[in-house]
Amino acid sequence: MRTRRLGGGLEVGAMGLGCMGMTHGYVRPEDVDEAEAIATIQRALDRGVTLLDTAEVYGPFTNEVLVGKAIKGRREQVVLATKFGIHGGADGSPANARRVAEASLRRLQVDVIDLFYLHRKDPLVPIEESVGGMKRLVEGGLVRHLGLSEVGPDTLRRAHQVHPVAALQSEYSVFERGVEERILPTCRELGIGFVPFSPLGRGFLAGAFKDDRELGQGDFRHNVPRFAPENARANQAILEVIRRVAARKRATPAQVALAWVLSRGEDVVPIPGTRRRARLEENLGALDLVLLPEDLAELEPLAGRVAGDRYLPAIMATVER
Numbered sequence: 001m002r003t004r005r006l007g008g009g010l011e012v013g014a015m016g017l018g019c020m021g022m023t024h025g026y027v028r029p030e031d032v033d034e035a036e037a038i039a040t041i042q043r044a045l046d047r048g049v050t051l052l053d054t055a056e057v058y059g060p061f062t063n064e065v066l067v068g069k070a071i072k073g074r075r076e077q078v079v080l081a082t083k084f085g086i087h088g089g090a091d092g093s094p095a096n097a098r099r100v101a102e103a104s105l106r107r108l109q110v111d112v113i114d115l116f117y118l119h120r121k122d123p124l125v126p127i128e129e130s131v132g133g134m135k136r137l138v139e140g141g142l143v144r145h146l147g148l149s150e151v152g153p154d155t156l157r158r159a160h161q162v163h164p165v166a167a168l169q170s171e172y173s174v175f176e177r178g179v180e181e182r183i184l185p186t187c188r189e190l191g192i193g194f195v196p197f198s199p200l201g202r203g204f205l206a207g208a209f210k211d212d213r214e215l216g217q218g219d220f221r222h223n224v225p226r227f228a229p230e231n232a233r234a235n236q237a238i239l240e241v242i243r244r245v246a247a248r249k250r251a252t253p254a255q256v257a258l259a260w261v262l263s264r265g266e267d268v269v270p271i272p273g274t275r276r277r278a279r280l281e282e283n284l285g286a287l288d289l290v291l292l293p294e295d296l297a298e299l300e301p302l303a304g305r306v307a308g309d310r311y312l313p314a315i316m317a318t319v320e321r
Helices: 034-046 062-071 094-108 127-139 153-162 183-190 201-206 229-249 253-262 277-288 293-305
Strands: 003-005 011-013 051-053 079-084 113-118 143-149 165-171 193-197
Touching: 034 062, 034 277, 051 193, 062 079, 062 094, 079 094, 079 143, 094 113, 094 127, 113 127, 113 165, 127 143, 127 153, 143 153, 153 165, 153 183, 165 183, 183 193, 201 229, 201 253, 229 253, 229 293, 253 277, 253 293
Parallel strands: 051 079, 079 113, 113 143, 143 165, 165 193
Antiparallel strands: 003 011
């Protein structure tokens, strides 16, 4: 697999793997297929994926345990990313950063975390204080690189002054482009890599479901306004454009959506999530798909047509733009 470079010289495969959905968010604990999830992670490593993304809150805890099992004996192939700061409520304190890092190392069965993110900015803790605590983890050898998630340009600049930030993680897809105006330019000014999560619009852009009535019990997408039936019906027009481009390219809608994200720059490393090897192989096919100027022009207007927000208002309040 071709590689891309995040901040601080952190080199990773051009596409990573989001592991959240294997145990959290989309699936009830009793429906987790651990064997298939582990096989999917190991197949990703076989195909040259290096960046694996997990977090304390996924489960909570069970996702890190699963990832630790999957990478046992293959640590040298992995750039391991995990996150702290939102389990049980926002807590970006240095004490919590250390507590979570130490616990994550035990669950992952490794001796160092390659990329340690603050999952959301704590409104009660200055970002300088949070990153200062994370910096001490780097100095102590528990962590190699630092990342932030869903913060705006001002927070990013303040954090970067305390310690270099290797990566910013935020939602980004062909119909979710809120980072383009201010956040991506700031990342590039500061030399920070960008890691888009939900590059497939939480499965909607892959045609995995029509609206939230098709989703199982316990699937958090029931609480995403853009997947409510009325909004989802309007958003089908976006998916139809992607399908039209896919048919022309002899590709799948998921591959077109991922190829679009990959086309945004060599400092952009998407982390599509999947629980199954078949979907993994489909996603990786996007690496060989070249979107021509006319394809990109057809996809360009889609962001302005999306109906419904990313989250309910209380969660949107934690997202900086």
